Amino acid sequence: xxxxxxxxxxxxxxxxxxxxxxxxxxxxxxxxxxxxxxxxxxxxxxxxxxxxxxxxxxxxxxxxxxxxxxxxxxxxxxxxxxxxxxxxxxxxxxxxxxxxxxxxxxxxxxxxxxxxxxxxxxxxxxxxxxxxxxxxxxxxxxxxxxxxxxxxxxxxxxxxxxxxxxxxxxxxxxxxxxxxxxxxxxxxxxxxxxxxxxxxxxxxxxxxxxxxxxxxxxxxxxxxxxxxxxxxxxxxxxxxxxxxxxxxxxxxxxxxxxxxxxxxxxxxxxxxxxxxxxxxxxxxxxxxxxxxx
Amino acid sequence: xxxxxxxxxxxxxxxxxxxxxxxxxxxxxxxxxxxxxxxxxxxxxxxxxxxxxxxxxxxxxxxxxxxxxxxxxxxxxxxxxxxxxxxxxxxxxxxxxxxxxxxxxxxxxxxxxxxxxxxxxxxxxxxxxxxxxxxxxxxxxxxxxxxxxxxxxxxxxxxxxxxxxxxxxxxxxxxx
Numbered sequence: 001x002x003x004x005x006x007x008x009x010x011x012x013x014x015x016x017x018x019x020x021x022x023x024x025x026x027x028x029x030x031x032x033x034x035x036x037x038x039x040x041x042x043x044x045x046x047x048x049x050x051x052x053x054x055x056x057x058x059x060x061x062x063x064x065x066x067x068x069x070x071x072x073x074x075x076x077x078x079x080x081x082x083x084x085x086x087x088x089x090x091x092x093x094x095x096x097x098x099x100x101x102x103x104x105x106x107x108x109x110x111x112x113x114x115x116x117x118x119x120x121x122x123x124x125x126x127x128x129x130x131x132x133x134x135x136x137x138x139x140x141x142x143x144x145x146x147x148x149x150x151x152x153x154x155x156x157x158x159x160x161x162x163x164x165x166x167x168x169x170x171x172x173x174x175x176x177x178x179x180x181x182x183x184x185x186x187x188x189x190x191x192x193x194x195x196x197x198x199x200x201x202x203x204x205x206x207x208x209x210x211x212x213x214x215x216x217x218x219x220x221x222x223x224x225x226x227x228x229x230x231x232x233x234x235x236x237x238x239x240x241x242x243x244x245x246x247x248x249x250x251x252x253x254x255x256x257x258x259x260x261x262x263x264x265x266x267x268x269x270x271x272x273x274x275x276x277x278x279x280x281x282x283x284x285x286x287x288x289x290x291x292x293x
Numbered sequence: 294x295x296x297x298x299x300x301x302x303x304x305x306x307x308x309x310x311x312x313x314x315x316x317x318x319x320x321x322x323x324x325x326x327x328x329x330x331x332x333x334x335x336x337x338x339x340x341x342x343x344x345x346x347x348x349x350x351x352x353x354x355x356x357x358x359x360x361x362x363x364x365x366x367x368x369x370x371x372x373x374x375x376x377x378x379x380x381x382x383x384x385x386x387x388x389x390x391x392x393x394x395x396x397x398x399x400x401x402x403x404x405x406x407x408x409x410x411x412x413x414x415x416x417x418x419x420x421x422x423x424x425x426x427x428x429x430x431x432x433x434x435x436x437x438x439x440x441x442x443x444x445x446x447x448x449x450x451x452x453x454x455x456x457x458x459x460x461x462x463x464x465x466x467x468x469x
Contacts, residue, residue: 037427071459073395076455124342125346136355139355141458141461141465143359145458147358149340150357151355151356152343152347153355154354155354165350166346
């Protein structure tokens with residue numbers, strides 16, 4: 001089962017009418033590095049037109065720029081990162097990150113790792129894992145460019161994280177996913193339901209593993225850039241029913257997630273998740289979890 | 294020498310290679326050797342929490358503040374994080390104008406005409422940090438002509454600039 005018609009039909013059944021989308025380019029100011037520097041002002045002086053993203057504290061849309069915003073001195077000095085607006089949401093959902101021990105389980109290429117370090121003010125520790133050595137190279141470059149000092153990186157599959165023997169206060173699960181058509185113009189041609197199901201299975205394995213290393217009062221933020229419910233609501237429903245987790249109310253951009261998916265009734269608490277349909281941002285799904293109390 | 298003092302000796306040597314690099318710019322850098330970790334040929338500065346963690350759970354590939362690596366011929370290649378650490382302490386520094394700054398970041402050498410200010414050594418063969426007019430360190434270079442005598446032309450050879458991040462990204466993209 002594949003093809004645009006098939007997937008668009010599924011989105012319709014979830015309550016969204018398909019329309020083409022072109023996510024806007026966005027940047028995020030790295031507050032930890034800009035002490036006294038007016039980054040936005042400097043970019044504007046260079047001719048970059050910016051607009052504040054209303055649902056993000058440090059995010060700006062790039063309205064117009066005659067050159068790549070990844071080729072400015074300000075970027076190279078780590079004053080800002082190029083990060084899609086929806087992708088800036090997950091790290092902001094944790095409560096109180098200062099001095100915490102944080103796991104970024106699928107960290108490469110590192111945009112969210114840098115954001116976590118920024119929100120932590122370089123305090124505490126981030127343990128960043130990924131299975132892809134090449135992508136980890138990109139992550140390490142980002143850490144150096146953005147002057148991150150609190151992170152340790154392992155080439156390790158998140159499904160083996162318990163081997164580290166560590167317990168975490170906060171866990172970011174930006175899990176590998178099928179992606180979405182707004183971020184990949186060939187998405188409908190390339191993806192099948194089988195891909196989606198394979199990714200969903202991998203995501204469940206990762207979820208099940210990280211629960212073992214979550215402290216009793218810890219928090220997990222689960223995120224995908226997939227629109228497919230198998231990787232989102234259905235996985236969270238499964239986690240709530242089998243892993244002893246519960247969802248937590250979050251206040252962020254996006255729609256309440258559906259609790260009835262393709263005829264299947266899900267746990268009512270799944271509504272706490274947020275689903276972002278493509279538009280100004282790419283498609284996204286985010287959810288906050290903790291151990292059931 | 295006991296195993297313990299041998300490892301203390303190694304630690305001293307590890308700190309020394311970095312502190313010696315800082316001295317090239319007239320900067321005095323005092324690192325706590327117990328917090329400097331070596332991974333392969335790369336050096337990292339840890340905090341206490343990271344130190345405990347990396348000692349307990351080996352196999353890490355990057356930790357804390359990346360300081361640089363030793364390359365061919367045992368030459369030390371600094372990280373930008375190290376350059377930023379010594380930027381405030383360095384005596385040898387030049388400030389360059391906007392156009393020169395952009396060219397420098399693109400990998401070009403510095404001509405005397407683009408230099409706004411020189412502090413510390415002006416002597417041929419010495420090293421100097423390079424700053425833009427905002428006081429931001431963009432990299433470092435080698436003074437190739439006595440700057441007091443030079444009226445115009447090539448003054449500082451580019452040895453490392455922050456545009457390296459872009460070049461690395463491009464390389465990674467090509468490899469992918």
